[in-house]
Amino acid sequence: MDETAPQKGTVTQRAIEQIKAMIAEGRLEPGQRLPTERDLAVQLGISRSSMREAIRALTVLGVLEARHGSGIYVTQLEAGDLLETFGVVADLSRGPRLVELLEVRRVLESTATALAAARITADQLAEVEKHLTAMNATDDPEEILAHDLAFHRVIAGAAGNDTMAAILEGLSSRTFRARVWRGYEEEGAFARTRREHAAIHRALVARDPEAARAAAAAHVGEVEQWLRTQLGGQT
Amino acid sequence: MDETAPQKGTVTQRAIEQIKAMIAEGRLEPGQRLPTERDLAVQLGISRSSMREAIRALTVLGVLEARHGSGIYVTQLEAGDLLETFGVVADLSRGPRLVELLEVRRVLESTATALAAARITADQLAEVEKHLTAMNATDDPEEILAHDLAFHRVIAGAAGNDTMAAILEGLSSRTFRARVWRGYEEEGAFARTRREHAAIHRALVARDPEAARAAAAAHVGEVEQWLRTQLGGQT
DNA sequence: TCAGCAAGGTGGTCGGACCACTACGGCTCA
DNA sequence: TGAGCCGTAGTGGTCCGACCACCTTGCTGA
Structure with missing residues (x-):
């Protein structure tokens, strides 16, 4: 027929x-x-x-x-199911595209953090604090990385946009972060990272979206700029 | 061994x-x-x-x-190769996730348009204008949609972040746009869309990133809000 | 010299066989 | 009567071998 x-x-x-x-x-x-x-x-x-x-x-x-x-x-x-493949992109990207990915992450992460500042619940905020203190209480890079990821994951979840959270999850996949941060943290960026995380947390507690947006953008931007110089050596 | x-x-x-x-x-x-x-x-x-x-x-x-x-x-x-699967997400999403996707697109599109305002070349700007006029010169929805897509594609390309452009490409895939816009444009949104596109173009010509950002955010936001009411009927 | 053809190599498809695992029902035994 | 064991049918997972469709290459012959 x-x-x-x-x-x-x-x-x-x-x-x-x-x-x-x-x-x-x-x-x-x-x-x-x-x-x-x-x-x-x-x-x-x-x-x-x-x-x-x-x-x-x-x-x-x-x-x-x-x-x-x-x-x-x-x-x-669900968003998580369909966007799992996003991690592959992050894992297979090198050079200039790593910067591009971080730029995308900066944009989305800052927006998500701003949304979270307005919507986060007390329970979620408590969990953010838990990872923040745990992150500051150890010197094991592995453990720090794990809590760092969880820290941002909770915030992204609190933003109320599962799709955005799933994309950010892919952009922060373990192997991706590990590759970029290996060098970054070797330069003694731990202290700076802690300050930035504290700033993000403060903005969330204050429920100040604009402050949260700025803090998150600066946080990712720091890594982004560092990676930029690592690659090009340009001004 | x-x-x-x-x-x-x-x-x-x-x-x-x-x-x-x-x-x-x-x-x-x-x-x-x-x-x-x-x-x-x-x-x-x-x-x-x-x-x-x-x-x-x-x-x-x-x-x-x-x-x-x-x-x-x-x-x-390249970004285009690896992010082609992103279109699948858009095609298979329904209901609330369509709003989430549009929210992501609003964030990225506004950023990309702002970047484009600062970086776009004369040639690229000419191409943007070409699609803008072609879009306004016809009443065939199919043709309008095609030029609409191309309009944003050129801008995204001018932003200089291929990864971001590839994601936006997926978020604007033909079937996705067609599904959402079918209803939107039926409500006589053609005129509004034309005004918004004109505003984006003006901002690009003026090389004003902030104006471009605002215009792009408003453009996507319009559709986003319309879709939101279509789904929930909430205030 | 070059257009055309032929053969080999490669991915694409097919059918059948068997293995590993799950789920479900009946059976046994307390 | 009830719970637990166990076998079996059905499912996805793997393998094999054959053939088809297409591209590439190099040879042939005008």
């Missing part, structure tokens, strides 16, 4: 688009289980191998989730 | 990580050609099927590129 498929692109690519379309059109709900690989392959008229490649593709994109022995399910399609 | 692999996770997942690591460590340069699927499978000690799934995964992530009959190549690993 409708077998006039013009056969554009590869079979697998077509299967990817079809499943994606099914989800976009609402024919597949978040959390819903899909037919088996074998059935899906028959339905779309392709081999199981090709269907598996399509499923793999949608799996790495965070759209599908395959559970061994159970079945294939649509994820909740 | 080192065959003590603890066999964590699936075979395919391991292969993905290994190839990714090879690129991150610089053992594979951008543009370089990889061994054949068959050879790679042998090297990593897995079947060709599993290797193909791994390659497919890295292909959708924009890390690898398979050319039929020629071979598998590492992409240039």
Whole structure:
């Protein structure tokens, strides 16, 4: 009947688009289980191998989730699911693009911090303080980094924009931060970092969005500028 | 020798990580050609099927590129390559997350427009004008949308941050814009949109970053607010 | 000299087989 | 009667081998 498929692109690519379309059109709900690989392959008229490649593709994109022995399910399609791949960008970027990524982070982080200043709850604020004190109480770089990440994660979460938080999560992925900070902190930037974190915290307590925005921008900007000089050596 | 692999996770997942690591460590340069699927499978000690799934995964992530009959190549690993998946997020998002995405776009677009005001060249400015006039010269929604997209694309490109431009590209993907704007423009928002675009253009000509920032933020904010009311019906 | 052709190599697809794991039901035993 | 064990059917995960579609290369022949 409708077998006039013009056969554009590869079979697998077509299967990817079809499943994606099914989800976009609402024919597949978040959390819903899909037919088996074998059935899906028959339905779309392709081999199981090709269907598996399509499923793999949608799996790495965070759209599908395959559970061994159970079945294939649509994820909740939340920001975290779909933006997990963002970390790959950060991990594979080098040189000038690291600066660009930090610039993006500066813009988003400052906005998120400003939003958080207006919206953060007492509980969230307490958690921010917990990580702040824990960060200042140790000299282990690993531990500092972990609390540093958590510090910003809580703030991003308090901003109330899950999508923004998920992007920031990717821009702060462990390997990314570790690569950049390795050199930065070696220059004795610990003290400066602590001051900056304290300033961010003060602005949150004061519920002052503009101060929070400025503090966060300065915080990321410091690293950004340092990295800029590391790369170019220009003025 | 080192065959003590603890066999964590699936075979395919391991292969993905290994190839990714090879690129991150610089053992594979951008543009370089990889061994054949068959050879790679042998090297990593897995079947060709599993290797193909791994390659497919890295292909959708924009890390690898398979050319039929020629071979598998590492992409240039530029922002555009790696952030292409960002469009998927926009296409599969609904309801509240659409607002979140527009909020992110508002923040980035306003920043990019401000940067562009300071850096845009005469040629780029001419192109902006071209799309602006073309946009105002037609009533075909399709054509308007196309020039609208191009308008912002040129500006984002002039900002000098390819990463930011690539993210904005994803946040403005054709299907995304089409979905949101379908309703928005039906309410006779064409005139308003034209005024806003004109304001952005004026700020660029005046090379006034703050005005450009404000104009861009207002432009996206309009759509954002409209969408907010469409969803919640709240005040 | 160069256009055209032929062969080899490469990714793309297919089908089938088997393995590893999960979920579910019936069975056993207290 | 109830809980726990266990087997089995079904699912995704892996492997193999074959063939197809396409590109590249180099040779052929005018």
